[in-house]
Amino acid sequence: MTTTSTQPTFAPQTEWDAEPRRTTRSTFAGLTTNDDVDLTPVPGKGRAEVTFDFPRVRIGTAQYDEGPTGVTVIEVEGGARTAIDDRGGAVGITGRYPFNHAICLAGGSVHGTAAASGVTDALLERGGRRTGFGDLAVVSGAVIYDFAVRDNAITPDNALGRAAFDRAREGVVEVGRVGAGVGGSCGKMRPTATEWAGQGAAFRQVGDLKILALTVVNAVGAVMDRDGSVLRGNVQEDGTRRHPSIDGAAAFADGGVPGADGIQRGNTTLSVVVTNARLEEIDLRQLATQIHSSMHRGIQPFHTALDGDTLFLLTTDEVDLPAYDPRQGLGPSVASFGAIASEVMWDAVIESVR
Template sequence: MTAFAPQSTTFAPQQEWDAEPRRTPRSSFAGLAVNGDAPLTPVPGTARAQVEFDFPGVRIGTAEYAEGPTGVTVVEVDGGARTAIDDRGGAVGIVGRYPFNHAIALAGGSVHGLAAASGVTDALMERAGRRTGFADLQVVSGACIYDFAVRDNAIAPDNALGRAALDAAVSGSAPVGRVGAGAGGSCGKTRPEATEWAGQGVAFRQVGELKVLALVVVNAVGAVFDRDGTVLRGNVQADGTRRHPVVDGHEAFAAGGVPSEAALTPGNTTLSVVVTNAKLAETDLQQMATQIHSSMHRAIQPFHTSLDGDTLFLLTTDEVDLPVYDPRQGLGPSIASFGAIASETMWDAVIESVR
């Protein structure tokens, strides 16, 4: 558990960093195997590390098909939680869009991977005794990333993999790295050869009784940035260095706006889930979702492009009142300042996704 403080060293640039390029392969899209071509067995996947969090009633689970690799990440909340959704960009892949959810399912496999959310829904119904009264329905929303460009197969998450991810869900820790829905995530795709592996990141902060848990699956056209402006992953050059994508933009416009032969790679999405215990009115819940999602432009550039399907789910368990404050005295303990804390937590999660 990390207590928030303005001078916290977690806000500093990364001190220990594996800067070696993590280049991705490119699919030829030839002779693609699909799920029915071979028996598929869900596996946990291999995480780079585990991030601990103290949020009773919230569980995170992952499952993968190694034959992809592609996977699913499930965030489950006991009793369900009110949900705000902020989705942007020109390639959103989403199912559900419910204002209240018992779980959120993130998946690879593009639109085919959305089937994983139905697996989570079915498994939750069975756990609840297969009751189908309206008030008994278990509600799940989901979203997907396009991860086919980095593998020569069409294996996609399905109902069984969604169930496996839910079965694997635990409280107290979550895996980070190329795991779960992030198994095939990549970033910095100014050119195919500039692309690097990304993945799944998780971060947690607590301010008094208020808690914020952030999970992100990065599969962005943009590069990932540290807090000092250093490019951590993506847009890697032939010599192994990285540069800001804006340099590529400057060069393109200086050349008269002539498109390069290797344009930006389509099929990108960054998926985010934030869970808080703060009691928020409907308008405040939606505004905080927008605030956090907007803040991610600092960590991923460019972001929310026509080639991205960025989607953020913000859930609240409605357990803790925010302090009463006088807005005439400045930000104080306001919803906006709590949103800023949540935004920094999400930046931590983005960094963990590519560390």
């Protein structure tokens, strides 16, 4: 199955697998680690593929099925200026460079940051093992906490990062439970309310301007459709889904006392946006903030103290935005471009849980 997202899809979803995708819960103790098993990186198999027309951009995934846990690498040939918008109380990030040749997203929480070193090593090999200052390739990365839904401590490592980089392809990215999203889950009002999420992507071109959005959803919040209904997460015993605000209102009505089996900890949604729009530094940073803020519409709640949400915005600086007169309204402004990019990201969020 191949999905393209070159046109806006702002209507509620009508064709998707609505059956509950319930998760199990880890014991969190005495678990199998990488040293206990013979691990082999595998490509993984997503639910579908999203195609994109973006030269210089390659995306690859690899995973350890023994987890399951995985890695997703987004490479921009020649590198790209980068803005990073990270929020919440549990951010797990490495690098933080303002210019990157690749972004590495991984499971395994803090242990998964090792995957980014594998991507760096792979770039060193491809570059002829040159270590002059101008030859060094730069990689930033971020991780999700995916231990809560599996009873082992298998983590992404250097080898898995290399494997994801080596499998990177132009023009196509897998979506579903694959790569860094293979262990993603959402809607964790209670452990029993949690559902599997995953990796989503979307692409849109407006004139010569291109927007590629990728997200790995592992949120405490539930994923929302455009009509306000819950697509995935906070699933009830009868298989229906409930908006998390209802649970919150009930908790406050009970005097603010949480249930005996409260919100599941350990969450983070990781996102990457690549564009070819040439942007000033201040506009690059503001655009990252605007897109990341817009994701509240698709994930409720978002940016909580229990999340480590992080968005990387990269630009290849190839196409100028049209000139406009701000006295005539938004026009073809950075804000208008951000509104378009925000809808593309919402498409990616929805793709993560189909």
